[in-house]
Structure formats: structure tokens, C-alpha cells
Amino acid sequence: MAMLSPLPVRDGVGATRLHVPMTGDWPTIGAYMIDRFFHLDPEGLLSRFDRGEIVARDGTPLARDTPLGVEEFIWYYRDPPVETRLPVEIEVLHQDDDLVVIDKPHFLPTIPGGKFLQNSALIRLRNLLGNDELAPIHRLDRATAGVLMFSARPQTRAPYQLLFETRQVQKVYEAVSARPVDWDASRFPLVYRNHIVKLRNELKVQVDDEREPNAETAIEVIDADERVVHTLLRPHSGKMHQLRVHLAALNLGILNDPFYPELRGERPDDFDHPMQLLARELHFVDPLSDAPRVFSTTRTLQDAPVSGA
Structure with a gap:
């Protein structure tokens, strides 16, 4: 069972939980944190204890001299990164007691990470709707736009997450690519398969041609002109x-x-x-109502060919 935070969500962002060793070379929890977060100003970190900003599991503020071994887990709010609001906006496509579906813009990450905190779809949506229980059911890359689903409450989250885990959601994407010199439309439609591996600390995924395929995409051509090729993509797996x-x-x-x-x-x-x-689209049978659901983006790709041009 998940460990509940003793601190409330603040500005759409939950408190951070830190596991503290019960024994070690540090006389206090504060000393351990100074060693752990060596890049931070030690006195600035200890002053957070003095202000009551670092708490135990029951919400009791800890002192800078709290001995090591008293608490195994502590909670605190991270200092938020300095952010300039990204000039992109989310659009709510659907909202009910269990689901919220948005049209995510390009450049906005699904969840906080790195230099993006308030500039994430999750935090923007929590603040917009005043619902701190919102959680993403799946994710889109920061660079990808389109339909993104969130659970509105934890009581019904699991059945929707299971849809994605068991591949019961049909996903449809569009892409625009530069037209290659040797373009041959007769190759399509086709199904492309390979084996994709994500290695730790690597930005790009790797392809292993020696292993059985674990990623499959059906690809067809929507349109093409002398500049670009516009494709429709139906992934049958969900590799990064x-x-x-x-x-x-x-x-x-x-x-x-x-x-x-x-x-x-x-x-x-x-x-x-x-x-x-x-x-572009998500299709599935709702696990709570057994009703078919289809959610579609209102966005278009700016570089797609103009039909009839």
C-alpha cells in the first residue's frame, strides 16, 4: 500500500518523501541530508528544520538535531525551479467523475521532471481544475501533442490503468516526415517491427536486431506532396x-x-x-460502464500537406 504524505499538495505539487538510514556515520537526520544533498548550502538546509518544513510520517516537524534512527521516512517540499511559463496551453476535451481527457500541446511534459514543474500537464491541470488527486493514466513525450488521459480520483484509477497495461486501448497517431528522395508510396501500408531497448542514462533508445521484435506499428500514408509525407500510425505496443x-x-x-x-x-x-x-485518437471500452469511448484531438500538424492544394 502506498505511503500517504502527511503534507498536503501545494500548488498542484506533492511533498517529497526521503528514506533515511536508521544507522550510519551521521549523528542526526540533518547531518545525513547535508551529506546527501552536498550541492546545497548546509545552513540553508538546516534552516528548513528550524522553520518546521521537514516533517515525520505523522506530520510532526523535525529539529535540526533530531538523531539518526528516529525516523525512517521524512517529507518536505522541494524548492521549485525558476520557471518561465511555456507559451502553450492545454485544452480539456472531456471531464467526468472518473476521467479527465486533455489535448496536450507540444513542448509540455506530461509530469514534472528536471526544470519542468509548473510547466507540466499534470500540475497545470491540477491547478486549473482544483483537483489534487489527478494522475496520468499514460504519458506522451514532451515533444508530442494530442490526447492524454488522467484519472480524476484514486478509487477508480486502477481499471483504466489496466486497459493500457493489457493493450486494450487502440491508439492512433499522425506524423509528418520529409519526403525522401527515393520515396515509394507502393510500400505502404505496412507493419514495422523491431526490438527496442531503453538503457539507463541514455537519451535515445537502442535497436537490437538480434532479438525478437517487441515493438510493432502499423503505418499507412494519409497524403504526400513534393515536400513531405503524412502518415497514420497505429502502435500495437508501447515502447519508448x-x-x-x-x-x-x-x-x-x-x-x-x-x-x-x-x-x-x-x-x-x-x-x-x-x-x-x-x-490523434484513443479508442477503448470503458471498464466501469462497458460503453465504447473515443477521444479525438482538435489539433492538426502544421506541416501536413494541404488537401486539394
Whole structure:
């Protein structure tokens, strides 16, 4: 069972739980934290104890001289990163007692991480709706836009998460790629398979051609012109960066993809040129009502061919 935080959610963000060793070379919990977070100012960290900002499991504030071994877990609020609001907005597509579905813009991560805290879909949505129990049921890459589902309350979260775990959700994506010189539309539709591996501390996933495929995508062409190819993608698995890797392997690397086929390195966000990948639709049978559900994006890919042009 999950350990409940003694501190309430603040500005849409929950408190951080830290496991503290019960024995060791540190006389106090404060001394352990100074050693653990060596990059922080020691006195600044200890002053947080003095202000009652570091608490035990029952919510009791701890002192800077609380001995090691008194508490195994402590809670505190992280100092938020300095953020400039990203110039993109979420759109709520659906809301009921159990589900919230949004249209996520490009550049906004699904959950907090690194330099993104308030600039995440989860925290923005919690603050917008005043619901601190919201939690993502699945995720989209920061660079990907489109349909994203959240659980509205923990009591009914598990059945929706199980849909994704058991692949009972049909996902449909669109992508736009630069048209290759040797473009041959007769190859499509096709199903592409390979084995994708995510290694720790690596930004890109790796492909292992010696192993049985664990990633599969059905790909068909929506349209093409002299510049670009617009594809419809139906992933049959959910590996990290799967669609981006599969299109790159077909010489159809997605426009403005910073990772595939070549890692471009960290650059400032170019809001005028988002990666051209869109989570277009989610189809599933609701596990609570047994009713069919379809949620669709209202967004389009700016570099897609204009029909009839």
C-alpha cells in the first residue's frame, strides 16, 4: 500500500518523501541530508528544520538535531525551479467523475521532471481544475501533442490503468516526415517491427536486431506532396519512442525530431517548429460502464500537406 504524505499538495505539487538510514556515520537526520544533498548550502538546509518544513510520517516537524534512527521516512517540499511559463496551453476535451481527457500541446511534459514543474500537464491541470488527486493514466513525450488521459480520483484509477497495461486501448497517431528522395508510396501500408531497448542514462533508445521484435506499428500514408509525407500510425505496443524510431528506420524521420535519426543536442525550444507527431485518437471500452469511448484531438500538424492544394 502506498505511503500517504502527511503534507498536503501545494500548488498542484506533492511533498517529497526521503528514506533515511536508521544507522550510519551521521549523528542526526540533518547531518545525513547535508551529506546527501552536498550541492546545497548546509545552513540553508538546516534552516528548513528550524522553520518546521521537514516533517515525520505523522506530520510532526523535525529539529535540526533530531538523531539518526528516529525516523525512517521524512517529507518536505522541494524548492521549485525558476520557471518561465511555456507559451502553450492545454485544452480539456472531456471531464467526468472518473476521467479527465486533455489535448496536450507540444513542448509540455506530461509530469514534472528536471526544470519542468509548473510547466507540466499534470500540475497545470491540477491547478486549473482544483483537483489534487489527478494522475496520468499514460504519458506522451514532451515533444508530442494530442490526447492524454488522467484519472480524476484514486478509487477508480486502477481499471483504466489496466486497459493500457493489457493493450486494450487502440491508439492512433499522425506524423509528418520529409519526403525522401527515393520515396515509394507502393510500400505502404505496412507493419514495422523491431526490438527496442531503453538503457539507463541514455537519451535515445537502442535497436537490437538480434532479438525478437517487441515493438510493432502499423503505418499507412494519409497524403504526400513534393515536400513531405503524412502518415497514420497505429502502435500495437508501447515502447519508448517507438513511433519515432520506426519512422526513422523507414527513412521517414519525423520533422523537427531532436532525437531520431540523429541526436541534435540540447537547444532552446523552437515554438514555431514543433515535432510533427500527434496523438490523434484513443479508442477503448470503458471498464466501469462497458460503453465504447473515443477521444479525438482538435489539433492538426502544421506541416501536413494541404488537401486539394
